[in-house]
Amino acid sequence: MPQFEPVLLANVGKPESHTLKVYESTGGYTGLKKVLKQMAPVQAIEMVKSSNLRGRGGAGFPTGLKWSFLPKDHPGPIYMCINADESEPGTFNNRILMEDDPHQVIEGIIVGCYATKATTAYLYIRVEYPRSYKRLQMAIDECYAKGYLGKNILGADFSLDIFLHRGAAAYICGEETGLIESLEGKRAWPRIKPPFPAVEGVFRKPTVVNNIETMACVTQIARRGVDWFKSIGVPSDPNNPRDPGSYGPKLYCLSGHINQPGCYEAPLGITCRQLIEEYGGGVWKGRKGKAAIPGGISMGLLTEAEFDTPLDFAGPGKVGCLGLGTAAVVVMDETTSMIDFLHNSCRFFSHESCGQCTPCREGTHWSLSMLERIKAGKGRLRDLDLLLEIGDTIGIIPGTTICGLSDGAAWPIKNAIRKFRGEFEEYIKRTNPTGHLETKAVPALPILAGAH
Numbered sequence: 001m002p003q004f005e006p007v008l009l010a011n012v013g014k015p016e017s018h019t020l021k022v023y024e025s026t027g028g029y030t031g032l033k034k035v036l037k038q039m040a041p042v043q044a045i046e047m048v049k050s051s052n053l054r055g056r057g058g059a060g061f062p063t064g065l066k067w068s069f070l071p072k073d074h075p076g077p078i079y080m081c082i083n084a085d086e087s088e089p090g091t092f093n094n095r096i097l098m099e100d101d102p103h104q105v106i107e108g109i110i111v112g113c114y115a116t117k118a119t120t121a122y123l124y125i126r127v128e129y130p131r132s133y134k135r136l137q138m139a140i141d142e143c144y145a146k147g148y149l150g151k152n153i154l155g156a157d158f159s160l161d162i163f164l165h166r167g168a169a170a171y172i173c174g175e176e177t178g179l180i181e182s183l184e185g186k187r188a189w190p191r192i193k194p195p196f197p198a199v200e201g202v203f204r205k206p207t208v209v210n211n212i213e214t215m216a217c218v219t220q221i222a223r224r225g226v227d228w229f230k231s232i233g234v235p236s237d238p239n240n241p242r243d244p245g246s247y248g249p250k251l252y253c254l255s256g257h258i259n260q261p262g263c264y265e266a267p268l269g270i271t272c273r274q275l276i277e278e279y280g281g282g283v284w285k286g287r288k289g290k291a292a293i294p295g296g297i298s299m300g301l302l303t304e305a306e307f308d309t310p311l312d313f314a315g316p317g318k319v320g321c322l323g324l325g326t327a328a329v330v331v332m333d334e335t336t337s338m339i340d341f342l343h344n345s346c347r348f349f350s351h352e353s354c355g356q357c358t359p360c361r362e363g364t365h366w367s368l369s370m371l372e373r374i375k376a377g378k379g380r381l382r383d384l385d386l387l388l389e390i391g392d393t394i395g396i397i398p399g400t401t402i403c404g405l406s407d408g409a410a411w412p413i414k415n416a417i418r419k420f421r422g423e424f425e426e427y428i429k430r431t432n433p434t435g436h437l438e439t440k441a442v443p444a445l446p447i448l449a450g451a452h
């Protein structure tokens with residue numbers, strides 16, 4: 001494995017790493033103490049802003065900038081919501097942090113709440129993570145006992161409560177306004193924005209929503225400083241004043257057809273090939289790679305020829321993917337059928353669409369219907385263009401939907417068909433030799449049992 005000293009995962013694997021005792025023995029809570037002693041909240045926001053930390057939950061939005069959108073001098077309350085829904089397929093870095101180093105996450109939350117003047121933090125965690133829930137609650141209890149949470153934390157004029165909230169497990173609960181609705185006890189239907197949560201979030205009060213790994217990064221910035229954080233990763237493009245760069249360490253989840261799957265910490269900007277070869281020990285069974293999902297299924301696909309793409313915030317977009325997403329890389333070997341890949345992807349998004357927006361509800365349903373038909377040997381070549389038409393027209397980017405779930409549904413369709421069109425055409429011609437040129441409308445097949 002390459003030389004890079006893990007920071008976010010430094011405690012993972014140590015005995016009792018989830019306890020306050022072990023965390024403090026490795027420098028835990030020194031960053032918080034520094035911030036409370038030396039900085040006013042506005043300076044703490046400035047620290048995170050100047051680190052150029054970008055959110056690790058999928059969209060890569062600059063964290064300090066998001067915090068600075070909160071209204072100034074608001075009478076309160078201001079809330080912080082921590083997103084531990086982690087339902088993007090292939091993603092498990094949040095779980096590892098919560099299970100093995102919960103205090104690293106909590107320290108970042110306390111620093112974040114001090115900076116934003118939030119007095120209550122809700123940590124929204126998916127119900128499938130009972131171990132994470134237990135470990136987090138233990139860590140929160142330890143913090144109250146030690147004075148890191150509660151009234152006048154470490155003697156400062158700052159009080160904070162953290163509550164864990166278990167979500168009932170739906171992909172849409174991870175979308176920040178879906179999460180807020182769910183936290184309020186309603187169905188997780190994303191809200192139309194604006195207003196953005198910074199202005200009107202949970203209980204219609206100013207709210208910041210951040211990911212678990214983002215908060216662990218805040219801890220490390222508070223402890224080690226901005227210069228340390230910016231010494232890692234990919235600098236901003238000097239010719240593009242709007243590029244905040246891709247700084248800091250990142251947790252990459254590696255799974256699929258790989259010799260050593262796992263969660264690895266590397267500098268942002270490592271290439272997909274380096275991750276597969278140097279960290280994952282190569283594609284399994286001595287086979288060649290065919291494709292990889294760069295950052296969760298909603299980001300689309302890299303072909304083997306694109307494996308040298310840097311996995312920073314800008315890299316995957318340059319080869320037609322949606323972005324870095326959660327940096328969860330799923331590797332597919334040369335025997336993988338792209339038809340099966342796309343069928344699975346369409347099943348997932350059709351099942352998870354909340355149904356509010358017609359283009360998403362209908363588009364995900366009809367793309368699944370077409371994939372079912374293709375797989376049943378009744379595909380037509382024109383289905384590929386119909387699928388592309390759906391892919392190009394659903395989502396926030398084309399401007400037809402409320403949330404980004406539909407962009408996530410569209411990208412696997414667009415990338416699979418545009419990058420592997422020959423395989424789709426060959427499959428359709430072989431399995432439907434007499435009907436593949438059919439142009440008349442044909443009825444949809446019933447969706448297979450289990451797809452919904």
Ligand SMILES: Cc1cc2nc3c(=O)[nH]c(=O)nc-3n(C[C@H](O)[C@H](O)[C@H](O)COP(=O)(O)O)c2cc1C
Pocket residue numbers: 054055056057058059060061063083084085086087088171172173174175176177209210211212214403404405
């Ligand atoms: C359908 C959908 C699901 C999402 N799921 C998650 C999730 O499980 N965890 C997460 O942190 N962000 C998720 N996001 C992104 C959040 O909306 C939000 O951008 C993020 O929590 C902000 O945190 P960050 O700025 O620290 O990355 C999802 C977005 C969409 C559109």
Ligand code: SF4
Pocket residue numbers: 172189190352353354355356357358360361401402403404405406
């Ligand atoms: S885009 Fe899809 S998931 Fe998002 S709000 Fe609309 S219907 Fe729901």
